[in-house]
Amino acid sequence: MAFSFDIKHAESGSLARVGTITTPHGQIQTPAFIPVGTKATVKSVLPEAMADLGAQALLANAYHLYLQPGADILDEAGGLGEFMNWPGPTFTDSGGFQVLSLGVGFKKVLAMDAKTFRRDDVIADNKERLAHVDDEGVTFKSHLDGSMHRFTPEVSMQVQHQIGADIIFAFDECTTLHNTRPYQVLAMDRTYAWAMRCLDEHKRLTDERSAKPYQALFGVIQGAQYEDLRKKAAGDLGQMQSSGMSFDGFGIGGALDKGALGTIVSWVNQILPENKPKHLLGIGAPEDLFVGVENGIDTFDCVLASRIARTSAVYTMEGxxxxxxxxxxxxxxxxxxxxxxxxxxxxxxxxxxxxxxxxxxxxxxxxxxxxxxxxxxxxxxxxxxxxxxxxxxxxxxxxxxxxxxxxxxxx
Amino acid sequence: MAFSFDIKHAESGSLARVGTITTPHGQIQTPAFIPVGTKATVKSVLPEAMADLGAQALLANAYHLYLQPGADILDEAGGLGEFMNWPGPTFTDSGGFQVLSLGVGFKKVLAMDAKTFRRDDVIADNKERLAHVDDEGVTFKSHLDGSMHRFTPEVSMQVQHQIGADIIFAFDECTTLHNTRPYQVLAMDRTYAWAMRCLDEHKRLTDERSAKPYQALFGVIQGAQYEDLRKKAAGDLGQMQSSGMSFDGFGIGGALDKGALGTIVSWVNQILPENKPKHLLGIGAPEDLFVGVENGIDTFDCVLASRIARTSAVYTMEGxxxxxxxxxxxxxxxxxxxxxxxxxxxxxxxxxxxxxxxxxxxxxxxxxxxxxxxxxxxxxxxxxxxxxxxxxxxxxxxxxxxxxxxxxxxx
Structure with missing residues (x-):
């Protein structure tokens, strides 16, 4: 199994650590920021330039690549890295965030700021959504052509195996801070059941495609802003075993109130197995990266740096x-x-x-x-x-x- | 004067030749294709990639850079090459083509195909045009904000000196194949008078800015599809001297009936001084490049290769x-x-x-x-x-x- 995580240094009095993730396509020195190449390209930048600027790995989106060009095309091409001319490690998300963020019906992306809280009913009724969740999976409408599709934990695993990234994520129900607590509980229970199904399907696909490089599967921790839910999810997924496999690492995802980011991440990382890498999904503002690192996050991905660049906004040491x-x-x-x-x-x-x-x-x-x-x-x-x-x-x-x-x- | 042209080989029985143009920013082995970076960037490509693919020089547009960011900005930056991070030789056109192509009132660019001939009156009346030509110069409306501007031969020289390319072009009246012969005669006479004024102003600016690298001035040969007009223009501009200067090279421009391209270029190049470089303005389709080379053209520029690329059209050896x-x-x-x-x-x-x-x-x-x-x-x-x-x-x-x-x- 060509995947490992070695901790080289652990900070005393905090969860922060320095380590090395080893994948079939190379190593990642952590903590590390992983730039996003949604559709198998970091928008507007050639891969050599990404390597020159110090990117150690890239993350692509399973949802987008599933819709266009199709995961089978990437499989035929020899996998994501080969397709996009990136020889280093790659990640794909599960598609869960994308298929569900289409469904909330009032925002392009999930709200991440508790200060914007409105009534629960701002979330579109299920019949008005572009995505419909049930216990088995999610039915959603393509943003490209309106065609209907269905992702289940098994489909997400199949798609991510075809895409062939080194690190893939379990399919989860990603909620928003607008959801009620009872809904968060329901979604967490679903995410638990889906995590188990992901492990099973991942085992089956890994065996079936044993000639391919090993793909590490990360479980995704949900639970929104609720301490008991986050801790339960971390405890459950951290110990989860099925078909002789456990998760190779973990993603912290879903509804993350930015004001409580450190607290939420620390709840989770105190409980998850120490020796497995932790990825903070979709977080990348400078101040948030410090909060993540000091609370035990090993890798980050975020579109923020490239998205704001296209609007002429640039970071400097002065702001x-x-x-x-x-x-x-x-x-x-x-x-x-x-x-x-x-x-x-x-x-x-x-x-x-x-x-x-x-x-x-x-x-x-x-x-x-x-x-x-x-x-x-x-x-x-x-x-x-x-x-x-x-x-x-x-x-x-x-x-x-x-x-x-x-x-x-x-x- | 850090500009020269050396002919290394002249083909017997044709006008074709191999040479070297030397500029203050380096040499160009000719014949050579000069990619276009209209606004001081080859659209979508970094300058290092242009060097890697074999570009020896780049051509920018004086009209566009005059309007935005302003020629004075390029002067302050240390000139076009320094501004755009291109250390090699550079060209700018005079702005004549751009300010006048706005004025014909029915096409974005000047017609280059005699088969599309329509009546003379398809050309918008002077009052409906965006550009108004008189004997002194051209008044035109900015395509960016509708503001009014005026280019004269002197302004074109001043703008091109501020931009600071190694090779610049005289300001000419660029006609179309739709114009009547009497109008072509009138425009040729104007272009002659403007060429003389360009030489004078170029001399004045070269003296005034003697600390700057020498900029070579190319005269532009007009005359549309008429043999007598083309030959007269070539004879007049080829021998023209003013203020102790003559043209350093020549551009073949204006209304070029693609079906007679070789004939027109050969009329001109048989008459122009053999030992000066000849540039064919705005021509770049593969078949036309052969016609140009065998009729004595040393350098070409054209937006075609990059413009069609953005629409997904690519050249191959098979078409x-x-x-x-x-x-x-x-x-x-x-x-x-x-x-x-x-x-x-x-x-x-x-x-x-x-x-x-x-x-x-x-x-x-x-x-x-x-x-x-x-x-x-x-x-x-x-x-x-x-x-x-x-x-x-x-x-x-x-x-x-x-x-x-x-x-x-x-x-």
């Missing part, structure tokens, strides 16, 4: 700003003079302003390279700080300078 | 096709198995089909790299064939295999 603002028209300095990325070492803010104003494709490429480098390097610096024994100082230094401007989305 | 066609969904071969470009050596048609269908930005990047490589290499191969003495065979081999499918635009 985030928009390159399309007219003040940058004659600014011949780098985006961030402390950054070592390709963009900062070759282009000025004036050039970036010009290509954003001109709607030139290269604006997305250059800004994405910068933002992904910023986030990858920030987590790399946390790893080094843990090894050097000065994580707290490094965090204080960073947050003292970095201004997350009010009014800007943090996820 | 042109569209990667978004469903037949490529499971085609795990390269776009062109004879191509050595980054795209063909790392990606399959199936992947390209996927990213085009998914509207992923990387589709433009990868297809543009392939098409630009195809055209750059084709002209490189012509250069080698001239040196090897087998240009005719090479041309026959290529055109025997390459199928320019009917119904596809050739420019």
């Amino acid at each position: 985030r700003f928009n390159l399309s603002n007219s003040g940058f028209k004659r600014d011949f300095t780098a985006i961030d003079d402390e950054c070592d990325c390709y963009t900062c070492t070759h282009y000025t803010r004036a050039y970036m302003h010009h290509v954003f104003r001109g709607k030139e494709i290269i604006s997305a490429t250059l800004a994405t390279i910068h933002n992904e480098r910023f986030i990858v390097r920030l987590v790399d610096q946390m790893r080094q700080a843990l090894l050097d024994g000065n994580f707290k100082e490094m965090k204080a230094d960073f947050l003292g300078r970095y201004k997350h401007r009010s009014g800007q989305a943090s996820d | 042109r096709f569209n990667l978004s066609n469903s037949g490529f969904k499971r085609d795990f071969t390269a776009i062109d198995d004879e191509c050595d470009c980054y795209t063909c050596t790392h990606y399959t048609r199936a992947y390209m089909h996927h990213v085009f269908r998914g509207k992923e930005i990387i589709s433009a990047t990868l297809a543009t790299i392939h098409n630009e490589r195809f055209i750059v290499r084709l002209v490189d191969q012509m250069r080698q064939a001239l040196l090897d003495g087998n240009f005719k065979e090479m041309k026959a081999d290529f055109l025997g295999r390459y199928k320019h499918r009917s119904g596809q635009a050739s420019d």
Whole structure:
């Protein structure tokens, strides 16, 4: 089984640690930020540029690749990495988040901020949703052509085996903070039953496709903002065994109230087996990465860095700003003079302003390279700080300078 | 004066030759195809990738850069090459084509095919045009914000000096094949007077900015499809001297009936001074490049390769096709198995089909790299064939295999 996780250093007095994940396509030094390439491409950036900026692995979306080009195409191509020209480790999510986020009926993505709480009934009735959940799985409508599809735990495993990433996730029911507690309990029970079915199907597919590289399966911990539910889910999935297999690692997912992120992650990671890697799904704002690392998260993925790049927003050590603002028209300095990325070492803010104003494709490429480098390097610096024994100082230094401007989305 | 042109080999019995253009930013081995980076970026491709695929120089558009970000910004940045991170030679056109092509009032670009001839009056009346020509210059409306601007020969020289490319073009009145002969005569006379004013202003600016690298000025030969007009223009501009300067090279431009391309170019190049480089403006379809080379053209520029790439159309030795066609969904071969470009050596048609269908930005990047490589290499191969003495065979081999499918635009 070509998958392992070795802890090289564990911080005393916290859950933070430094380790190495080994996959059939290479190693990941953790903690690590894993950039997202939803449809088997990090939007606007060539894979070599992602390697140059320090990306150790990439994460793609099973839902999107299932719909287009189809998981069978990736299987024929020799798997996700071969298809997209990325020789290193890869992840795919289960599709659970995507098929269900379509269904809430009022937001493109699941709400992640308890302050935006509204009444439970803002969630569309089941009959109005684009996704319908039952105990067996989820029926959903394609966002591409309106065609109807059904994901079950077994389908998700089959799709993810065809896509062939090194690390895949169990199919879970992803709720939102808007759901009632009784619904969260119901969804957690379903997620438990689905996790068991995922382990079974994963075992069957691993045996059936034994000539293929081993794919590690991570269980996904739900439970929203409820301590008892999160702890129960962590205890149940952490110990779960079926068909002689247990989970190779864990994802912390679902409704994560950003104000309580550290608390929720710590509830879960205190209970999950210490020696297995923990992935925080879909979280990637700078301040949240610190919270994750100090509470035992080993890997992160998030579209934030690349999504905001395409709107001209860039991270710097002094905070985030928009390159399309007219003040940058004659600014011949780098985006961030402390950054070592390709963009900062070759282009000025004036050039970036010009290509954003001109709607030139290269604006997305250059800004994405910068933002992904910023986030990858920030987590790399946390790893080094843990090894050097000065994580707290490094965090204080960073947050003292970095201004997350009010009014800007943090996820 | 850091500009020169050396002829290394002249074909006997034809106007074709092999040479070297030397500029302050490096050499260009000719004949050569010069990719276009309209707004100081080859759309969707990083400059290092353009160098990797063999581009020796890039051409940007003075009209676009004048409007946004403004030529003064490029001057402050240290010139076009420094601004866009391209260390090699650069060209800018004069803006004449762009400001006038806006004015014809019925097509985005000037008609280049005599078969589409309609009555003279299909050209919008002067009062309906976006550009108004008089003997002194052109008044035109910005396509960006509707603001009014005026280019004269002097303004074009000033703008191009601020942009700072190694090779710049005289400001000419670019007509279309729809114009009447009397109008072509009038425009040619204006272009003659403007050429003289360009030489004067170029001399003044070169002296005033003597600390800057020398910029070579190319005169532009107009005359549409009329032999006497083309020959007169070539004779006049070829011998023109003013303020102690003459043109460093020549552009063949304006209304070029594609069916008579070789004839028109040969009229001009038989008369222009042999020892100066000749640039064919805006021509770049494979079959036209052969016609240009055998009639004495040294350099070409054209947006065709990159523009069609963004619509999924790619060149191969067997002809042109569209990667978004469903037949490529499971085609795990390269776009062109004879191509050595980054795209063909790392990606399959199936992947390209996927990213085009998914509207992923990387589709433009990868297809543009392939098409630009195809055209750059084709002209490189012509250069080698001239040196090897087998240009005719090479041309026959290529055109025997390459199928320019009917119904596809050739420019």
